[in-house]
Amino acid sequence: MKTSKSAAIGFIFVTLLIDVMGWGLIIPVMPDLISQLKGIPINEASAYGSWLLSAFAITQFVFAPMVGNLSDRFGRRPILLFSLLGFGIDYIVLALAPTYAWLFAGRIIAGITGASFTTASAYIADVSTPETRAKNFGLIGAAFGLGFVIGPALGGLLAGWGIRAPFYAAAVLCLVNCLYGYFILPESLSKENRRPFSWARANPFGALMFLKKYPAISGLAFCFFLFIWQRRRYKATGTILPCIVLIGTKKW
Known part of the structure; x- marks a missing residue:
């Protein structure tokens, strides 16, 4: 059991690391890709990039409570694997995007499946003891920091193969991790601790009202x-x- 929990915590760390690295990988090349697809100077690409970030953020704001409630109903494992699969599909869409509109589609997919951070946090809470909880949650911060260091540097190196190469690399990382998790990641939420899906908690405003309690x-x-x-x-x-x-x- 201890070995299983250690493997699960290691998988969660790698999942968060890959998610953040995926963001970092595309940072160096996203302005060039937008410039190419829109046919505009690169100094004008930032405005269009901000719309992509907004699409991701708004979609995640709307769907994150729903995904969290689904993990309470069906367990953490399927939601984590679904999120990884969604991110992999997102990066493939971005890599193949023939127009700027396709970038929007990819960011919306990522926003819908982008609750892996919250579900991963719930997973850590499930498998942690009072003695190990602080240490295990510290891995989240470590994954963020390390991912933002490695991601942009690796993205800059991969850009030498073309501006779409980092997107393919990010997709491969997500899909390989999804496949790895399918075989080694155990479920952390027992069936007796699951609760029915509730639309009152599955919408962002209901989730914000929960904070008042x-x-x-x-x-x-x-x-x-x-x-x-x-x-x-x-x-x-x-x-x-x-x-x-x-x-x-x-x-x-």
């Missing part, structure tokens, strides 16, 4: 929102201030 979680969620918002706006400057302010209020 738990002030501690709502404080952490708001802190994380400010962290992400300021990091994107100020490029990782000034991000610690909201956390200090929230801690100082002692409302957690």
